[in-house]
Structure formats: structure tokens, C-alpha cells
Amino acid sequence: MPLxxxxxxxxxxxxxxxxxxxxxxxxxxxxxxxxxxxxxxxRAPASGHFYFTLKDEASxxxxxxxxxxxxxxxxxxxxxxxxxxxGRVTVYTPRGDYQFLVERIERQGLGAMQLAFEQLKQKLDxxxxxAAERKLALPLVPRRLAVVTxxxxxxxxxxxxxLKRSPYPLSVTVLPVRxxxxxxxxxxxxxxxxxxxxxxxxxxxxxxxxxGGGSLEDLWPFNQESVARAIAASTVPVISAVGxxxxxxxxxxxxxxxxxxxxxAAEWVVTRLENVERTLSQRSEQLAARMHQVIERxxxxxxxxxxxxxxPRKRLTDQRLLVDDRLDRLERAMAVRIERIQTSVRHLQxxxxxxxxxxxxxxxxxxxxxxxxxxxxxVRQRLSNLRLRVRHLAAQIQSLSPLNVxxxxxxxxxxxxxxxxxxxxxxxxxxxxxxxQLHQGALDCTVDRVQPHFTxxxxxxxxxxxxxxxxxx
Amino acid sequence: MVRKKKxxxxxxxxxxxxxxxxxxxxxxxxxxxxxxSFTEGVKLVQFCHKKLEEAEQKIELLTKGxxxxxxxxxxxxxxxxxx
Numbered sequence: 288m289p290l291x292x293x294x295x296x297x298x299x300x301x302x303x304x305x306x307x308x309x310x311x312x313x314x315x316x317x318x319x320x321x322x323x324x325x326x327x328x329x330r331a332p333a334s335g336h337f338y339f340t341l342k343d344e345a346s347x348x349x350x351x352x353x354x355x356x357x358x359x360x361x362x363x364x365x366x367x368x369x370x371x372x373x374g375r376v377t378v379y380t381p382r383g384d385y386q387f388l389v390e391r392i393e394r395q396g397l398g399a400m401q402l403a404f405e406q407l408k409q410k411l412d413x414x415x416x417x418a419a420e421r422k423l424a425l426p427l428v429p430r431r432l433a434v435v436t437x438x439x440x441x442x443x444x445x446x447x448x449x450l451k452r453s454p455y456p457l458s459v460t461v462l463p464v465r466x467x468x469x470x471x472x473x474x475x476x477x478x479x480x481x482x483x484x485x486x487x488x489x490x491x492x493x494x495x496x497x498x499g500g501g502s503l504e505d506l507w508p509f510n511q512e513s514v515a516r517a518i519a520a521s522t523v524p525v526i527s528a529v530g531x532x533x534x535x536x537x538x539x540x541x542x543x544x545x546x547x548x549x550x551x552a553a554e555w556v557v558t559r560l561e562n563v564e565r566t567l568s569q570r571s572e573q574l575a576a577r578m579h580q581v582i583e584r585x586x587x588x589x590x591x592x593x594x595x596x597x598x599p600r601k602r603l604t605d606q607r608l609l610v611d612d613r614l615d616r617l618e619r620a621m622a623v624r625i626e627r628i629q630t631s632v633r634h635l636q637x638x639x640x641x642x643x644x645x646x647x648x649x650x651x652x653x654x655x656x657x658x659x660x661x662x663x664x665x666v667r668q669r670l671s672n673l674r675l676r677v678r679h680l681a682a683q684i685q686s687l688s689p690l691n692v693x694x695x696x697x698x699x700x701x702x703x704x705x706x707x708x709x710x711x712x713x714x715x716x717x718x719x720x721x722x723x724q725l726h727q728g729a730l731d732c733t734v735d736r737v738q739p740h741f742t743x744x745x746x747x748x749x750x751x752x753x754x755x756x757x758x759x760x
Numbered sequence: 761m762v763r764k765k766k767x768x769x770x771x772x773x774x775x776x777x778x779x780x781x782x783x784x785x786x787x788x789x790x791x792x793x794x795x796x797s798f799t800e801g802v803k804l805v806q807f808c809h810k811k812l813e814e815a816e817q818k819i820e821l822l823t824k825g826x827x828x829x830x831x832x833x834x835x836x837x838x839x840x841x842x843x
Contacts, residue, residue, distance in 0.1 A: 427771050430815035438821060438835075447819060447835075456817035461835055463821060481822070485830060489822075563774070563812065570777045571805045577784035578798040585791050 303380065310378035313385055317376035321402060322387060323395055326368045337364055341372065341387060349386035356390055369395040371402070400503065404510050407537055416519050422543045423524040426492040428563050429556050431458045433489070433523065435478045435496040438463035442499045442528070442549035449553035454564040457556070460489055466498035471508035479517035486523055494521060495552045496538065497528030506530050509538035518542055528552035693726035700724070703731070712737050770811050777804040
């Protein structure tokens with residue numbers, strides 16, 4: 288043993304060290320071994336783990352079946368039961384006990400079956416019988432089925448019941464075989480041989496081989512090498528449908544598809560056909576829809592083009608309208624233009640007329656009249672101004688008029704006929720005619736005598752005459 | 761394998777049908793070509809349907825006759841024997 292050699296015989300070890308070394312040694316060397324014996328001292332404490340002793344005539348070993356490994360246990364463990372266990376050896380170091388940890392447990396005999404199963408599985412696996420690349424492609428549309436099962440079992444009834452739902456007709460050929468007992472395996476193998484032989488005649492595209500659920504012994508034919516090889520040799524794809532889900536058989540491993548039950552196998556077929564039907568009807572609808580689209584698209588293009596094709600006529604109309612419009616506008620423009628010309632002609636005419644001599648004369652006359660009027664009014668104005676002035680002056684004169692003086696009693700003497708106003712007596716000689724103008728009326732007088740001019744003093748000496756003189760001055 | 765070929769034919773047809781649909785979907789197919797494709801598609805649909813309906817709806821029991829020949833007979837439906 289490799290680890291034993293590692294122990295140093297001169298060294299001193301602790302108990303823990305030794306136990307740890309032994310544990311390692313045992314766990315390394317006694318893994319996954321098969322052990323057969325009789326159960327004794329069976330205990331099932333509250334932990335749920337099973338503790339018992341495995342013994343034979345001469346020896347015994349402690350064994351444990353932990354709770355997780357109890358799943359799939361199909362019989363009750365009890366003292367005295369002969370069992371076959373698979374497991375490993377371990378050491379419980381706190382107590383220095385070594386024990387067998389059971390991974391799986393079978394009643395003896397059955398356990399041998401399991402062993403045979405494992406051995407066959409390994410063998411066939413090595414041969415590559417389970418390899419994915421060996422699997423045949425399953426038909427997209429299974430139509431002719433060969434069913435290898437009991438003609439009277441639940442399996443074929445389940446299968447036929449499900450297949451009734453198929454959207455397409457299916458032909459089913461049942462190859463009746465026994466599915467349990469010693470004769471089952473040869474019959475099943477023979478059925479597969481028959482399928483290969485008659486395949487061209489019957490045109491099968493799929494084989495369903497199986498049976499309903501049962502005990503491990505019941506399912507045994509499907510764990511046999513002859514059956515496995517027959518399935519592997521099938522030239523028609525095979526669906527295995529053995530028992531219930533937890534039962535995996537060699538047949539399941541070899542088959543091209545494994546279904547847990549016959550019903551599931553039939554469901555698979557129906558589902559596939561339903562999918563095909565759905566795909567086909569979808570495609571068919573899509574095809575019609577797409578074609579419709581293609582046509583619609585063309586139609587719309589056509590419609591569009593068609594509209595554009597009709598267009599020129601419309602365009603002609605449009606253009607006609609346009610032409611009309613333009614013509615209209617042209618006419619209107621022309622009219623405006625003509626009117627403008629007419630206006631300007633008229634204008635020129637007027638201007639020309641304005642230049643007509645008569646007009647000029649008239650204008651001059653008018654001017655003349657105006658001037659005349661202006662002059663007239665100026666004259667009038669002037670006259671009235673003058674009149675005003677005269678009146679004013681008259682008033683002034685009035686105020687200065689000698690007549691006013693006369694009113695105060697003075698008189699004006701003028702020498703006649705010269706009508707010279709007399710201011711100095713020296714100028715007059717006696718006998719001359721003198722007019723004495725009074726305030727009211729006048730006196731024509733003749734000078735009798737001339738009084739000479741006196742000074743103021745002398746005048747005082749003869750006031751009488753002087754006074755009169757002064758007044759006449 | 762004669763039988764396998766038939767399945768291939770069916771699968772090919774279905775695939776081709778899908779391609780035709782796709783092609784038409786792209787829309788830029790000339791009308792004439794589109795019509796041809798459509799016709800082909802319809803033919804493929806018919807073909808697929810024909811293939812699907814081809815199988816006979818029958819349930820038979822295949823047994824070995826006395827002379828060692830294989831014979832079929834109608835499956836006795838409703839037989840409800842136990843295993």
C-alpha cells in the first residue's frame with residue numbers, strides 16, 4: 288500500500304495522525320466497491336440515516352446509508368435481509384471506527400441484476416453504442432410506425448389513444464412481443480430483425496419499442512444485451528418507451544430517442560406532425576400573403592403609373608387653363624397698358640391744349656385780370672389809405688384851420704385882387720381893396736389909412752387902433 | 761435508402777417553401793419571377809400535403825404465419841387484456 292510505506296517506523300505518531308493516515312489509506316483504496324452480506328443491528332434514528340451491520344458467517348462491518356442515498360430505495364431494510372451494496376470505506380476518526388458508506392443497495396439477486404446492468408452499460412458504452420453520432424435522424428413526418436410491444440398491454444392502448452389525435456393519417460404496424468419473462472428479450476430482438484427485413488415492404492419510418500412501467504425485474508428484457516444490439520442494429524430510427532421516468536434501461540441508452548413512457552413516445556409523434564401541419568399552414572398562409580403583397584405592391588405601382596399616364600390629359604387641361612389665365616392676364620395687362628397710353632395721350636393732349644394760344648391768351652388775360660384785380664385792389668387800398676389820410680389830415684387841418692381862429696374872432700385880411708394875405712400894413716396903401724374874411728362871411732373893404740408898424744411900447748401908447756391891427760395879424 | 765429519400769424530399773420541400781416565402785417577403789422580386797415562385801410554393805404545399813396524407817390510416821398486427829411468412833391482420837382494437 289503506497290501510504291503505509293510513507294510511515295516512518297522510527298517516528299512517533301499521535302493517534303489523530305495515525306487515524307488520519309488510515310482514513311486516507313482506506314478512502315483512497317476502497318472506493319466504489321460492491322459488497323454483499325446480511326443486514327443486522329438495523330437502526331433508523333431521528334436523523335433519518337440508516338445504521339446497520341453487514342455480516343457474513345465469519346465477519347462483519349459497520350455500514351451507513353445516509354438519507355440522500357435512500358431515494359430510489361424500493362424495499363424496506365430489515366435484519367436478516369441479504370443485500371448487495373455499492374459504496375466506499377471510510378474512517379470515523381473520533382472513534383477510530385471504520386465503516387462502509389452505502390451509496391446504493393439492492394436485495395441480493397436484484398443487486399446482481401444491477402451489477403449486470405452496470406457491466407453491460409460499461410461494455411456497450413465502450414463499444415460506442417450510445418454515441419450520439421450513431422443515432423439515426425428521426426423523421427420529420429413520421430407516417431408509418433412499427434410498434435414493438437405487447438399486443439395486449441397498456442402500452443399499445445396508450446399509444447393508439449394518443450395517435451388518434453394525429454392531424455394526418457398514420458399507419459401503425461404492431462409487432463407483438465412478450466415484454467417480460469425469459470422469452471421477452473429474444474422476441475424483441477427478433478422483432479427488430481423483422482423490421483430490418485421487412486422495412487422496404489412496409490416503409491416504416493419510426494419504431495416505438497417499449498412497455499408500461501413495472502418493477503426492475505419486469506423491465507429486465509430491455510436491459511439485455513441482445514435487445515440492446517437489436518435496437519442498435521435497427522435501420523429504422525427507434526424511440527424507446529420503457530416504463531416510467533425513473534427507470535433508465537440499456538434500451539433507452541441505445542435508442543435514437545428515449546421517451547419515458549409509451550404515451551410520451553406517441554405524443555412526440557403527434558406533436559411532430561402537429562408542428563409540421565402548423566408550419567405548413569403558416570408557410571401556406573405566408574405564401575399567399577406575400578404573393579398578395581407582391582401583387583398589391585405592383586398594383587399600387589401600376590395605379591400610380593396609371594395615374595401618371597392619365598396625367599397628360601389633365602395637364603393639357605391644366606395648361607389650357609394656364610393659357611387661358613395667361614391670356615386673361617395678358618389682356619388685362621394690355622388693357623391697363625392701353626389705358627395708360629390713353630391716359631398719357633390724354634395728358635399730353637391736355638398739356639398740348641394748355642399750350643394752345645387761346646389758352647395762353649386766356650391765361651394771360653386771366654393773369655391780366657388778376658393783375659388788374661390786384662392793381663385795382665391795390666389802388667383801392669391806396670385810395671382808401673389816402674382817403675383815410677386825407678380824412679385824418681382834414682381833421683388835423685380842421686384843427687389848424689384859420690377858420691377856427693376866425694371863430695375865436697380873428698379875421699384874415701387879403702389884398703385884393705392878389706388875394707395876398709396881409710401881415711404887414713406897410714404893404715398896403717390907402718385906397719386898396721382888402722377882403723376881410725370873418726368867421727362867417729367876409730367883408731370887402733377899402734383901406735382908408737395905413738397905420739405903421741409899432742413896437743410893443745408904442746402900441747401900448749395907442750392901444751385902440753393897435754388892438755385891431757394885432758388882431759388882423 | 762428509398763424511404764429516407766422520401767423524407768428528405770419532404771424536408772427539402774418544406775425548406776424550399778420557407779425560402780420561397782422569404783424571397784417573396786423581400787419584395788423586390790420581379791413580378792413574373794414572383795408568380796413563378798408562388799406557383800412553385802403552392803405546388804410544394806400541395807406536395808407536402810399529399811405526402812402527409814399519403815399514409816394509410818390503419819392499424820395492423822404483424823404476425824408470423826404457420827409457413828413462416830409474415831402476415832398482417834387488423835389490430836383488434838378494444839381488446840383490453842392485461843399485460
